[in-house]
Amino acid sequence: MTERASGLDLHVGHLGRNVRAGLMDAFREAIRSGRLAPGTRLPSSRALAADLGLGRNTVVRVYSELINEGWLTGVHGSGTEVARRSAESAGERERPRPPAAHPQLAHNLRPGQPDLSSFPRDEWIRAVKRTVSTAPFEAFGYTDPHGRRELREVVARYLARARGLRARADNVVVCSGAAEGLRLVAAALVKAGVTTVGVEEFGLQTQREALVKAGIDAVPIPVDADGADVSMLDDMPNLGAVLLTPSHQFPLGVALHPDRRAAVVDWARRRGTLIIEDDYDGEFRYDRSPVGALQGLEHDHVIYLGTASKSLAPGLRLGWLVLPDHLVAPIAAEKGETEETVGFVNQLAMTDFIESGAYDRHIRAMRSQYRRRRQQLVDLLGRHAPATRVTGMSAGLHIVLHRPGRTGAQLVRRAAREQVTIEPLEFFRHPGSTSDRDGVAVGFAASSPSAWSGALDALVRALR
Amino acid sequence: MTERASGLDLHVGHLGRNVRAGLMDAFREAIRSGRLAPGTRLPSSRALAADLGLGRNTVVRVYSELINEGWLTGVHGSGTEVARRSAESAGERERPRPPAAHPQLAHNLRPGQPDLSSFPRDEWIRAVKRTVSTAPFEAFGYTDPHGRRELREVVARYLARARGLRARADNVVVCSGAAEGLRLVAAALVKAGVTTVGVEEFGLQTQREALVKAGIDAVPIPVDADGADVSMLDDMPNLGAVLLTPSHQFPLGVALHPDRRAAVVDWARRRGTLIIEDDYDGEFRYDRSPVGALQGLEHDHVIYLGTASKSLAPGLRLGWLVLPDHLVAPIAAEKGETEETVGFVNQLAMTDFIESGAYDRHIRAMRSQYRRRRQQLVDLLGRHAPATRVTGMSAGLHIVLHRPGRTGAQLVRRAAREQVTIEPLEFFRHPGSTSDRDGVAVGFAASSPSAWSGALDALVRALR
Numbered sequence: 046m047t048e049r050a051s052g053l054d055l056h057v058g059h060l061g062r063n064v065r066a067g068l069m070d071a072f073r074e075a076i077r078s079g080r081l082a083p084g085t086r087l088p089s090s091r092a093l094a095a096d097l098g099l100g101r102n103t104v105v106r107v108y109s110e111l112i113n114e115g116w117l118t119g120v121h122g123s124g125t126e127v128a129r130r131s132a133e134s135a136g137e138r139e140r141p142r143p144p145a146a147h148p149q150l151a152h153n154l155r156p157g158q159p160d161l162s163s164f165p166r167d168e169w170i171r172a173v174k175r176t177v178s179t180a181p182f183e184a185f186g187y188t189d190p191h192g193r194r195e196l197r198e199v200v201a202r203y204l205a206r207a208r209g210l211r212a213r214a215d216n217v218v219v220c221s222g223a224a225e226g227l228r229l230v231a232a233a234l235v236k237a238g239v240t241t242v243g244v245e246e247f248g249l250q251t252q253r254e255a256l257v258k259a260g261i262d263a264v265p266i267p268v269d270a271d272g273a274d275v276s277m278l279d280d281m282p283n284l285g286a287v288l289l290t291p292s293h294q295f296p297l298g299v300a301l302h303p304d305r306r307a308a309v310v311d312w313a314r315r316r317g318t319l320i321i322e323d324d325y326d327g328e329f330r331y332d333r334s335p336v337g338a339l340q341g342l343e344h345d346h347v348i349y350l351g352t353a354s355k356s357l358a359p360g361l362r363l364g365w366l367v368l369p370d371h372l373v374a375p376i377a378a379e380k381g382e383t384e385e386t387v388g389f390v391n392q393l394a395m396t397d398f399i400e401s402g403a404y405d406r407h408i409r410a411m412r413s414q415y416r417r418r419r420q421q422l423v424d425l426l427g428r429h430a431p432a433t434r435v436t437g438m439s440a441g442l443h444i445v446l447h448r449p450g451r452t453g454a455q456l457v458r459r460a461a462r463e464q465v466t467i468e469p470l471e472f473f474r475h476p477g478s479t480s481d482r483d484g485v486a487v488g489f490a491a492s493s494p495s496a497w498s499g500a501l502d503a504l505v506r507a508l509r
Numbered sequence: 510m511t512e513r514a515s516g517l518d519l520h521v522g523h524l525g526r527n528v529r530a531g532l533m534d535a536f537r538e539a540i541r542s543g544r545l546a547p548g549t550r551l552p553s554s555r556a557l558a559a560d561l562g563l564g565r566n567t568v569v570r571v572y573s574e575l576i577n578e579g580w581l582t583g584v585h586g587s588g589t590e591v592a593r594r595s596a597e598s599a600g601e602r603e604r605p606r607p608p609a610a611h612p613q614l615a616h617n618l619r620p621g622q623p624d625l626s627s628f629p630r631d632e633w634i635r636a637v638k639r640t641v642s643t644a645p646f647e648a649f650g651y652t653d654p655h656g657r658r659e660l661r662e663v664v665a666r667y668l669a670r671a672r673g674l675r676a677r678a679d680n681v682v683v684c685s686g687a688a689e690g691l692r693l694v695a696a697a698l699v700k701a702g703v704t705t706v707g708v709e710e711f712g713l714q715t716q717r718e719a720l721v722k723a724g725i726d727a728v729p730i731p732v733d734a735d736g737a738d739v740s741m742l743d744d745m746p747n748l749g750a751v752l753l754t755p756s757h758q759f760p761l762g763v764a765l766h767p768d769r770r771a772a773v774v775d776w777a778r779r780r781g782t783l784i785i786e787d788d789y790d791g792e793f794r795y796d797r798s799p800v801g802a803l804q805g806l807e808h809d810h811v812i813y814l815g816t817a818s819k820s821l822a823p824g825l826r827l828g829w830l831v832l833p834d835h836l837v838a839p840i841a842a843e844k845g846e847t848e849e850t851v852g853f854v855n856q857l858a859m860t861d862f863i864e865s866g867a868y869d870r871h872i873r874a875m876r877s878q879y880r881r882r883r884q885q886l887v888d889l890l891g892r893h894a895p896a897t898r899v900t901g902m903s904a905g906l907h908i909v910l911h912r913p914g915r916t917g918a919q920l921v922r923r924a925a926r927e928q929v930t931i932e933p934l935e936f937f938r939h940p941g942s943t944s945d946r947d948g949v950a951v952g953f954a955a956s957s958p959s960a961w962s963g964a965l966d967a968l969v970r971a972l973r
Contacts, residue, residue: 360651
């Protein structure tokens, strides 16, 4: 039912239960659309109320609210009119169209993504329930921006146990994923006068961009089969820090050689510089037990960056920094006193999840699932696409494939024809790198178990 | 490492992780030992912060805590000095003992904090359970940094309905609290060439600092009983934007007058500038229904900043921006492609919480609880402390008290003796403000229902 009110071009539909709100909306809409022009004199509240069959008080309140909001103007002695504004208030403008959804192929073999279908939903829900129902009141308030104490304690213990870190809760900062951690670190480095940070010549563009956004030059360091060639560092005098993936180079998949681990620590100590250790998937190592984190060797010059994004799910947005003592205050200053970023429910649930052993169980289960997949992938390629060379297979959620005579871009295109998404190495190459290394990174974790064998077959077809 | 700060005989050792607590201890120790004599004028927070390499906010908070504890005195117009005990209170008991790590008086009447004990735990747990058990796999992965579509849809609808916004999901960005929202906005403004933003002369220091950290000058705009005096804006040609709390000025508690709402919109349109509308507690209005948001009047020049921190709980870290069309892409660029900050569990639970009606129910229940408390507070003050003048009482979670002949700092001190934490207006004053407005902000929401009447009695004793 739509009616016109008191000669106004005011389409008052069925006003519903909340008559006042409905009438206000009708006015706002009419003014917005230009149907009620600026300066239009409105009927008296009595006349409009009679017209609409409403109580006069309702209309008086609506007029008064709309005057308060600036839509109408009360003209003393002569009623109410639509507010006059200098700019044209009429007419809906064109709005930007929502971006087209990223084309999604049937088989997701992107690197760096865990199997989301295996997320332990029930255990997570139980952890939320246990912790939210018993949390102290203060947990719901503004709390320590470095993260809840109980989570920092269990993360410190977990990292000491599982990754060989020297970590105390005081040095742990809970972050909204490793991305926030790197953003905070970059900002603190800039304040400390760092202008240049070395990054592996193959790596995540988003990380290079985070540095650049903070005002830091990200300069490439060559990577070979032993990881980043840190012998170059002494020839790069401007470096204030180096960002490395020592346990599992991303995306090449190699581990930093023990001699190089020692050498980079030595460099940092001699030069008073910092190593930013991105330990994104250190839990997943297949041929032997995980290589401990570099931070275990040296904690005064290493900033450790960890995350639950690969071990559990990126969508949780849970990461952590482990900082040298002297960086705790600068990072605190960067984060601000009230700018906690991670919600307490997530923090408490993660605490419970680690403490109850559910986190370790989940990682063990996923490790064995991923190990099986990796083996299937390698076996099948060996049988059906023997020209394909596989590297970087000792750890993590992806491998690197090379096919003599075919570029990475060609492999990606062939895969796409089979509805498979993989990523070319060049996608990760630093623009300043001189490497001619080519190939593709293939993630074997992202598929759900039910989709995995179809994805595998499609990939083999593409590489045959 | 020990250094002397700003010429003070203040031995600041290694401040450790909790810089604030360390600095407070250093002050207490210096005052206790007599090295800082009563009446000693302290350096400005800015100077001391620079001297110690700390954030200014940290020093401001330390000063304010120490004023609360009675160690220091805020002297209007001339900074902070070591409290003169003998002159001030002849019959004073012992000097305050250094409180535990987190000095906490028995009664929390700080402004800006909701009643955390009323958080609807069971309903939130149910929302988590419902959504996590049914979420699509992709929700657990890297998703849209602007926030999940379903949450942006319900937030847009909620804001249109409850706050009169013109909001579409495309223009909504989910943030880790309003703090992240303002950080993103500040960064985008800087990129767009904005150098100066007007802020209300009384407001949150953390907001001013967020602007300054991004490289923006935050210049004060006078506030009177009609809100920010936006007639000044035309005389401030460098302003690229203005940050306002139109529905409920924080902390003074007044609403922006309708004429000024129209005037500031007119200014923004004429000058092509922006209004950042911080609508932190717009839901809580007691004398009549909420004043709609300014954004409803003008959506091309208003950046709307909303939060669940007052309506539900700060610890959730849930906030939202509603952006003009032309700012959607710049904020997206600022946020980065993968830097989603709010975990999906929180986002899905909030979606369910709003959609199920639980959010509206909670707000209604809290509104009536807060209204009752506000009335009790005003009644009791009227009976037992009639010299106290109350302002800013029509909305929000706090009121402002003035007591002729007593400074805000004095009131804070008297309250502290009764174990009540309240905050002096000067705590919120822009350093460049010339206002001599004095008083205290008293939050009536933060107490749990069981603690409320004790807090009320203690406050009345302090103000008698």
